[in-house]
Amino acid sequence: MLEGKVAIVTGAGRGIGREHALALAEAGAKVVVNDLGGSLSGEGSDAAPAEAVANEIREGGGEASANYENVADFAGAERLVRQAIDDFGRLDILVNNAGILRDRMLVNMTEDEWDAVVAVHLKGHFAPTRHAAAHWRERAKAGENVRGRVINTSSPSGVFGNVGQANYGAAKAGIAGFTLIAAQELQRYGVTVNCLAPNARTRMTEETFDLGARGQGWDPLDPENVSSVVVALCADEAQKITGQVFHVWGGAVNALRGWSSGELFEAPEGWDADALLDALLERFPEGVAPPGMVAGMQAAGGRSLRATQ
Numbered sequence: 001m002l003e004g005k006v007a008i009v010t011g012a013g014r015g016i017g018r019e020h021a022l023a024l025a026e027a028g029a030k031v032v033v034n035d036l037g038g039s040l041s042g043e044g045s046d047a048a049p050a051e052a053v054a055n056e057i058r059e060g061g062g063e064a065s066a067n068y069e070n071v072a073d074f075a076g077a078e079r080l081v082r083q084a085i086d087d088f089g090r091l092d093i094l095v096n097n098a099g100i101l102r103d104r105m106l107v108n109m110t111e112d113e114w115d116a117v118v119a120v121h122l123k124g125h126f127a128p129t130r131h132a133a134a135h136w137r138e139r140a141k142a143g144e145n146v147r148g149r150v151i152n153t154s155s156p157s158g159v160f161g162n163v164g165q166a167n168y169g170a171a172k173a174g175i176a177g178f179t180l181i182a183a184q185e186l187q188r189y190g191v192t193v194n195c196l197a198p199n200a201r202t203r204m205t206e207e208t209f210d211l212g213a214r215g216q217g218w219d220p221l222d223p224e225n226v227s228s229v230v231v232a233l234c235a236d237e238a239q240k241i242t243g244q245v246f247h248v249w250g251g252a253v254n255a256l257r258g259w260s261s262g263e264l265f266e267a268p269e270g271w272d273a274d275a276l277l278d279a280l281l282e283r284f285p286e287g288v289a290p291p292g293m294v295a296g297m298q299a300a301g302g303r304s305l306r307a308t309q
């Protein structure tokens, strides 16, 4: 399906990103396997995870090179995009997937916990996309019929909201918003931009939730379930599907509708505060509050990450 294409997958040394890299290679793409190789909280670095996945692809007969840049480093992200072009002559697919966690209740969250998580996720999406976009614009301006792909990674925490993840969820909601704008801006160059809100059994969820033991047979939380969505969106035939956020839980893939029109309160000549308060209390006699992440996931066709629930 993706013969001749060149892909970058960030954070591809482990977990969901590793499966994306293997699936893209299996579909025929040449892959730059990026991973900084740090801990779940983003400390340290290690070349081994990216190297191992690049080797795995090569041993399976595919083409791959390893890259160890920090995606939140603007110049490092430029070197990453340059590596794809130097090693394989072009770039067609960018999967922004790298991520870390530093969960804490808001009242106790430190400045570092906020800054590190927002940097890796939000800037770590902006920086590679920015440099890839410049490459695609150059090719489009030279008259090429570009079919570029960006796949971003949000989270149920970002689109539904999860207690204890103000830093992570805010960055992930930002990534969903970034997807909408990048999709609109890059359409003119032939680039689609979509986003995943995945659920999978990885070190991130195993260290954070009690996932329970893996059951017999097909595992809905196997990270490879998420990669089918990536490969499908990267096909040339998906050229007109852009700006979407897909919640993925096993076989349930849901094109979410976020921030759609909701409850309209309209006063033809503007509201005064007393009248608006009366209207709010009348519309919400029992009050109103977000339902939370698990309720959102269930409404979207998934289940709790505790697979048995």
Ligand SMILES: NC(=O)c1ccc[n+]([C@@H]2O[C@H](COP(=O)([O-])OP(=O)(O)OC[C@H]3O[C@@H](n4cnc5c(N)ncnc54)[C@H](O)[C@@H]3O)[C@@H](O)[C@H]2O)c1
Pocket: 010, 011, 012, 013, 014, 015, 016, 017, 034, 035, 036, 037, 038, 039, 040, 042, 049, 069, 070, 071, 072, 097, 098, 099, 100, 120, 124, 153, 154, 155, 156, 157, 197, 198, 199, 200, 201, 202, 203, 204, 205
């Ligand atoms: N596992 C889930 O259920 C789940 C749910 C929602 C969202 N996500 C998102 O999916 C993505 C992948 O997560 P995962 O569960 O596979 O976690 P993971 O920890 O297994 O893999 C993340 C990888 O990203 C790499 N990485 C971290 N910071 C980096 C940086 N600055 N530059 C380059 N590489 C870096 C890590 O070394 C690691 O190998 C993340 O963005 C995560 O937030 C996962």
